[in-house]
Structure formats: structure tokens, C-alpha cells
Amino acid sequence: MTDTPRPTACSNASLRRATRRLSQLYDEAIAPSGLRATQFGLLAQLRQLGEPTMGALAEVLVMDLSALGHTLRPLTRDGLVRVVVDPRDRRSRRVTLTEEGEARFRAAGRLWRGAQARFEATFGSEKAAQLRALLDEVASRDFEAAFTQAE
DSSP: OOTTTGGGGGHHHHHHHHHHHHHHHHHHHHHHOOOHHHHHHHHHHHHHSSSBBBBHHHHHHOHHHHHHHHHHHHHTTTTTTTEEETEEEEEEEEEOOOOHHHHHHHHHHHHHHHHHHHHHHHHHHHHHHHHHHHHHOOOOOOOHHHHHHHH
């Protein structure tokens, strides 16, 4: 059948395969820290944002609130993050990095930097920068709006 999509022609499938491969490589690299790459990325966002609301954090990570809650559960259990009621709006919850979370993040950061250096050496620094810029564009609200309008 000629209209059957080929998996290699699907941008979503190709991106998911690449994401799974990189996740495996980065997970392995930072495993001694006790964190997974996704958890490290979440802690990095928390450090950058300070004490974001759950909604703001979910927005930046391009996650829905239930997926964010699921991802935060082990980090909260292990004392790396704290989810607290926002004193200015009791309906909202804020996520904060604990001292233990900061220490674990720093330990994982050393391992992550090694993985990042290996990625850049293997893929090429210029191509890696271009890839990040393209992926940031795809993850943006502007891209979402344009994609939705193109229907």
C-alpha cells in the first residue's frame, strides 16, 4: 500500500527513538548519583526557577500536572524536593529543592557534564547546539500554535 507511513518518515517516531537512546546513555552515565536523567533535568529546572508553582513547572517541562506529580513522588519521598502550599494562593502548590536535593544535583551534575562532553565530542559541538535550538523551537508554544493552526 503506497499511503502506509514509513516509521522512518515520521518525525515523532524518529524523535522518540532518539530520545530513548539518549535517555539510556545519560541514565547510565549518571546512575551512580541515584538519579535518572529525567529527574536530573527536573532538579535543574527547579534550581533555575527557584520555587515555581506546580503549574509553572509543568509548563516549562511540557508535562501535564498528573505526570509531573508522578515524577515528583520519588523525589519527594527521597527528600530531594518539597511540595508546599503557596502562602499567597492556597490553591496552588510550590515545588522547592531541599538541601539534600541540591547536594544530589551537584553530584549528578559532575556525571552529567561528562555525558554532555561525550555527546558533544561524538555528535559535534556545532551540530549539538543546532539540535538543541531546533528541539527548543519544537517544544515552544509558538510551534504548538502554528502546528494547531495548520490543521
